[in-house]
Amino acid sequence: MGKAGQQPARLQLLDEKKEIPATEAARTGRGRRLFLFAGVAAGLIVVALALGLGLGLGLKHHHRGSPAATSSPSPTPSPSPTNSTASESLQSWRRDTAEYNLSMDWDINAAPTTRVFNLTVSEIQAAPDGVMRTMLVFNNQFPGPLIRVNQGDRVLVNVTNQLTNATAVHWHGLYQNGTNWMDGTSGITQCPIPAGTSFLYNFTVENQFGTYWYHSHHSTQYTDGLVAPFIVHSPEEAAVQKDYDYDQIILLQDWYHDLSTALLPDYFASGNENAEPVPDNGLIQGTNVFDCSSYGDDSGYDCQNNSTQATFAITQGKRYRLRLINVGAFGEFQFSVDNHTLSVIEADSTLVEPVTINRLPINIAQRYSVILTANQTATNYWIRSWMNTYCFSDDNAPILNPDVKALLTYTNTTNEPTESADWASALDIVCEDLVTATLVPSGITPAPSADVAYKIDVAFQIGAYALDKAYINSTTWVPETIPTLNQAVAGLHTLNNSFSTSGLSTAFDQTSQFVIDVPNYQVVDLLINSLDEGAHPFHLHGHQFWVMASDSTGDFDWSTYKDLNTTNPMRRDTLTIDAYGWALIRFKADNPGMWAFHCHISWHMEAGLLMQFQTRDDIMKDWTIPEDVLGLCNG
Structure with a gap:
C-alpha cells in the first residue's frame, strides 16, 4: 500500500503456513486469507500470516451442583457511598445499590486529589436470583463497590486476596499511560496476586472521563461476581449535565448457577466443538427472580423463590441519565423501557450527539449512557434487558428466561405494571452493535492517516485430541508464567533486537503469544476478519480506537x-465483530506498554482468543518495573 488511501502494493510472506490436517481443513466454511500489513517509509506493505480454521458455535449446557465455600472471610470496608437513600432490609451479602445513584452534588471541578479504596477478594455463598451458589466478590458483597473519581485524580486501590487461588484486577477502559504494570492483566502486565497477600494498584486517571468498570482479569473469575462500576468525572461533563436531573448506574449481567471453574471442564472436553456454557438467568443491578420449579427435585441446587427484581423509583417530569454497563460473560442484551424512548449520549466513555432509540443492543464490556425522561402516566413500567438467545445455539429452556426485567416506578411501589407495553419493533436476531454510523462524537477528533496496518483472522480450530481452541491466525493464547511486559522490558534493557523489531514479534513463542511490536509512535490500522459464526465483542486495552468501517x-x-470517514468517526474501546463479519479500526500507538486485544466473552478469552500490541519501545527501554509488581512473580 502506498500513502494512506491507496491499495496494498505487494505481498510478502512473513512466516510459513502451518500444516493443517485435511480432516480439519474440511471443517472450515471459508477460505483462509490471513495477512499482516507492515509499514515502510513510503507507505504500507502487506505481509501474510499463518492460518487459523473457522468453526461454528455448538452450544450445550450441563448443570452441576455448586461446591461448598472454602473460606469464610471477614468483610473489608468498601469506599463510602457518595450519597445514601433509605432502602429495605438487605441480605448481608447484597450491596445496597443506592450507592449507584450518583449524587449530582459531586464537584466535577475539584482540584486533583488522591483517593484511596480497599478491596478484599473473597468467596461467599449467596443467591442473587434465589439459587444459592459459591460466588467470588469484592468486600464480601455483590455487586462490587463503586469507585468514583475525577479526571486527574491519583487512585490507590489496595487489593487483599482472601481466595485460595490467585487473582488480578483490571480497570476496564482506563489508559494507564505510564503505568502499564497497573493494567491488571494476568500473564501480560503482572503476575496474579497470590492467595493470602495484598497488592496496591497505584495510577492516575488522566485525559479521559466517563463510564468504566473494573473486574478480575484472571481466568474466568469475573464471571463469578468480581465486577463493579468505575466512574470518572470531568469539568467537560458540564455540557451534558444540563440535560439530566439524576445520574444512575445500571449493571446488566448474564448469570450462571455454577462456578465458572466447574463449567470449564465440559467446555474444554475433547470433541466438544466450542460448546460454551449457556447462562441460566440474567441480572439487573445484581438481582432477579428465578422459577425454582424449572429444576427437578434432584437438581442439586438450593433454590428459594425469595428473590426480587430491581426497582428504580422516578419522579414525573424528571430526566435520568442511565449508565448501562454489560458486566456479563457471554450474552448480549437488548435494553429498553416500556413506553419510554431513550436518548443515547455516551458509548464506551465517548460523548455522542443524542440519538433517540427504543431498543439498545449492548454487548459484553460495553457501556452506554441513555437519558430517560419521566413523561408517561404515573404508574409502573417494565425495564427490559432481553438476552439475545439467537447468539446461542441452545436456549437452555426451560431454565433460562431471556426476558430479564426490572421495575420502573413512578409510585414508589412494587406493583406489577398494568399499562406497560413492550415496543412493537422486532428484537434483533443477530448479535451486533448499535449502527456505528448513528453515533457521532460530540467532540470532533479527526482520525489521522494510518502509518501501518495489520490484518488478523479470528477463528476456532479443532486440534490434537479434538480439543477446540480459539485462534488469532496461528496462535492460541496461553498466559505466560513471566508476564510478557516483564520479558519485553528486560529484553529492551539488554538491547535484544528480537524485542524491538517492527511487526509480528519473534521474541515470544508464537504458538501461545501473538504480539505485534510497534517500536515507535505510529498510527495503526487493524483489520479484524471473523471466520466464526458467532459474534465477538473485542476490547483493546490502553486505548480508544476509531471505528473506520x-x-x-x-x-x-x-x-x-x-x-x-476521517473527519470524526466513532471512538470506543469495545466493538462487536459480527459473525463472519469484519471491522477496520484505527488507533494511535502512543501509549507505551503491552496491551491486550481480546474477545471479552470470558469463555473465549480462556480458550485463547487474545493477542497483544507492544508499543513505544523507545520509551519502554528506559522503564524500571516497580519492585512490588516484580515481586508478585515470587509468590
Missing part, C-alpha cells in the same frame, strides 16, 4: 479505503 458479510473493499 465494518460489515457483517464479505471482505473489506480496499478500493474504498481513500473514502473512509
